[in-house]
Amino acid sequence: METVFGERDTQTAHAGVPVTRQLAGGRGWSVHDYVCEAGPDDRPFEERHESVSIAAVVAGSFNYASDQGKALLHPGALLLGNHGACYECGHDHGVGDRCIAVKFAPDYFAEIAATAAGSSKFRFPAAMLPSGREMLAHTVMLEAGSKNREPLKTEEDLVGFVAATVRALSGAAAVSSRVSSHDSRRLSRALRYIEDHSDQALDLDQLASIAAMSKFHFLRTFRRTVGATPYQYLLGIRLRRAALRLLTSPDAVSAIAFETGFGDLSTFNSTFRARFGMTPMAFRRAG
Numbered sequence: 001m002e003t004v005f006g007e008r009d010t011q012t013a014h015a016g017v018p019v020t021r022q023l024a025g026g027r028g029w030s031v032h033d034y035v036c037e038a039g040p041d042d043r044p045f046e047e048r049h050e051s052v053s054i055a056a057v058v059a060g061s062f063n064y065a066s067d068q069g070k071a072l073l074h075p076g077a078l079l080l081g082n083h084g085a086c087y088e089c090g091h092d093h094g095v096g097d098r099c100i101a102v103k104f105a106p107d108y109f110a111e112i113a114a115t116a117a118g119s120s121k122f123r124f125p126a127a128m129l130p131s132g133r134e135m136l137a138h139t140v141m142l143e144a145g146s147k148n149r150e151p152l153k154t155e156e157d158l159v160g161f162v163a164a165t166v167r168a169l170s171g172a173a174a175v176s177s178r179v180s181s182h183d184s185r186r187l188s189r190a191l192r193y194i195e196d197h198s199d200q201a202l203d204l205d206q207l208a209s210i211a212a213m214s215k216f217h218f219l220r221t222f223r224r225t226v227g228a229t230p231y232q233y234l235l236g237i238r239l240r241r242a243a244l245r246l247l248t249s250p251d252a253v254s255a256i257a258f259e260t261g262f263g264d265l266s267t268f269n270s271t272f273r274a275r276f277g278m279t280p281m282a283f284r285r286a287g
């Protein structure tokens with residue numbers, strides 16, 4: 001018996017103990033909403049991936065360490081977990097995060113990987129897949145969910161999401177942080193500031209100052225760690241939030257454009273179409 005996406009639970013997460021709610025599930029797969037309010041004072045502990053896991057970070061930033069390395073996770077990025085791998089999550093530089101995790105049984109995942117990567121033995125080569133053009137629509141649809149979505153449509157979309165993730169990883173190595181703990185702490189401040197002020201005009205002087213870095217060092221370290229420039233990351237947050245609003249609210253496209261940080265409707269329409277391959281209205285209808 002399968003379930004479909006439900007509404008967010010109103011239960012509050014307690015520091016250090018994530019609140020987990022299953023949103024959907026069927027034979028060999030499930031989707032979970034993780035809300036964590038851990039912070040620098042909470043000691044991370046080792047956990048184990050009981051299935052193959054791909055988690056879309058919706059809010060907050062945190063450190064993640066697995067068998068494939070370390071990464072600074074941020075909104076829009078995908079946390080990658082191989083079956084049976086041990087891992088730790090730490091919130092050394094801020095409080096809280098939220099993730100939507102898709103979990104597949106190893107044999108089900110192996111079938112998908114055999115087609116998407118050409119090998120049923122495929123394993124994630126890195127701890128993180130950074131936010132990028134090829135995965136944006138998939139992560140928006142995952143975050144939007146729908147309590148009215150039919151089980152068949154839900155599972156089809158999730159298989160597509162997993163296959164797209166595998167394809168994105170099989171052709172090139174994903175980004176893992178090779179950054180000092182000092183720089184990681186400073187970058188986290190900038191990441192959270194961008195997340196909280198994405199609807200505002202930001203500049204490099206401002207962000208580098210928040211990170212307490214020179215502008216060049218900030219740009220170089222940000223791109224190496226996050227997998228995108230600060231502007232590309234900011235644009236991704238704006239587009240993800242706008243796309244989510246298109247799917248979950250009746251608000252006018254123009255209102256959504258301005259409220260998510262785009263200065264004019266024409267720029268929003270052209271940027272959205274370039275990233276999603278369709279106009280905002282077409283995306284709303286398709287969703």
